[in-house]
Amino acid sequence: SQTIHQWPATLVQPVGSPLSLECTVEGTSNPNLYWYRQAAGRGLQLLFYSVGIGQISSEVPQNLSASRPQDRQFILSSKKLLLSDSGFYLCAWSDRGQGVTDTQYFGPGTRLTVL
Amino acid sequence: AQSVTQPDIHITVSEGASLELRCNYSYGATPYLFWYVQSPGQGLQLLLKYFSGDTLVQGIKGFEAEFKRSQSSFNLRKPSVHWSDAAEYFCAVDPGGYQKVTFGTGTKLQVIP
Numbered sequence: 001s002q003t004i005h006q007w008p009a010t011l012v013q014p015v016g017s018p019l020s021l022e023c024t025v026e027g028t029s030n031p032n033l034y035w036y037r038q039a040a041g042r043g044l045q046l047l048f049y050s051v052g053i054g055q056i057s058s059e060v061p062q063n064l065s066a067s068r069p070q071d072r073q074f075i076l077s078s079k080k081l082l083l084s085d086s087g088f089y090l091c092a093w094s095d096r097g098q099g100v101t102d103t104q105y106f107g108p109g110t111r112l113t114v115l
Numbered sequence: 116a117q118s119v120t121q122p123d124i125h126i127t128v129s130e131g132a133s134l135e136l137r138c139n140y141s142y143g144a145t146p147y148l149f150w151y152v153q154s155p156g157q158g159l160q161l162l163l164k165y166f167s168g169d170t171l172v173q174g175i176k177g178f179e180a181e182f183k184r185s186q187s188s189f190n191l192r193k194p195s196v197h198w199s200d201a202a203e204y205f206c207a208v209d210p211g212g213y214q215k216v217t218f219g220t221g222t223k224l225q226v227i228p
Contacts, residue, residue, distance in 0.1 A: 006158075043220035044159075044205070059215075090158055102209050102216050103149070106158035 002027035006091050006107040013114055019064075019078040021110050023091030026072065031093040033074040034104065035066055038088040050074060086114045117142050119208045121219035128196050129227050136191040136222050138206030147209040148189040150180055153221075154202045162204075165189065176200070201226045 007022045025031055035047040046059045048066035056066050063082060067075045074091060088111050092104040120139045128134055140146060147166050151159040163174025170182040180191045189206060206219040 044218040046215060049215075088156075092159075102147075103161065103164060104207075104216060105161065106151075108158045109156070111156065 002093070002095075002105065004091060004093055004105060004107040006089075006110050008110060009108065010111045011113070013081050013112065015083055015114055016080050019076070019081050019085070019112070021076040021089055021091075021112075023074040023076075023107055024072055025074075025093045028093070028095055029071060031072065031095055032102065033068060034092040034094075035074065035076050036090040036092065038090060038109075039086075044090070048076070081114045083114050086112055088112075117208075117210065117217065119206055119217050119219040121204075121206055121222050123222045124220070125223045125225070127225040127227060130198050131195050134191075134193045134196045134200070134224070136204050136206075136224070138189045138191065138219060140187050140189070140206075140208045142187075142208065142210050144210070145182075145184060147211060148180075148182060149207040149209070149216075150174065150178070150189070150191045151205045151207060151218075152176075152202045153205065159205060162191070196224075196226055198226045198228070200224060 003026045005024050033050045036044045037047055038044055048058055050056050050068045053068050064078050088109050090109045091107040094102045094104045118141045122137055149164045150162040152162050153159045162178050163172050165172045165182045172180050178193050182189050203221045203223045205221045207216050209216045
């Protein structure tokens with residue numbers, strides 16, 4: 001069966017510091033991968049998605065970036081964090097080879113607090 | 116513009132009572148529809164999904180949802196709520212054709228004894 005991991009679970013960082021959040025998927029190959037942010041009371045905001053290694057699409061211009069160095073690894077980064085980057089970050093995957101729809105499965109999330 | 120609406124931000128029900136969470140969408144054609152649940156501090160878990168066929172869909176944890184094309188709705192129901200159902204529920208819509216999945220803003224469910 002497929003599993004998705006996110007690391008770390010929680011993170012407290014000062015403003016201006018760098019960021020690296022990692023997401024890995026097991027049990028599938030060539031997945032679509034997604035990064036979402038969930039700010040308090042604001043639902044899910046799609047940040048990035050990837051359909052393959054090195055292929056990243058950005059949905060919202062900001063100081064965050066994403067990379068996909070391996071098929072089942074998705075990394076969210078920032079060179080300098082802002083207070084507004086605080087939130088709950090969710091990684092998701094979908095099996096683009098299955099049918100025509102995009103059923104997404106989510107990781108446990110990373111709680112980021114920027115002070 | 117395409118959209119997904121969950122009109123109820125917060126709902127409180129008594130344990131054992133029935134539950135209905137509303138979801139409306141605005142798309143040109145019938146999309147694929149999903150309901151997810153999120154417990155505090157956790158990721159989203161897929162409850163159920165509708166692709167085609169029978170408009171009443173059964174999911175996990177005793178939940179069901181009914182697709183009504185005429186009302187552009189996909190409401191989530193449960194006949195008897197348990198305290199463990201307290202969570203936030205998200206409706207999501209996939210228009211298909213490689214368009215992005217859109218999530219509603221969520222409905223927080225509180226269950227009182």
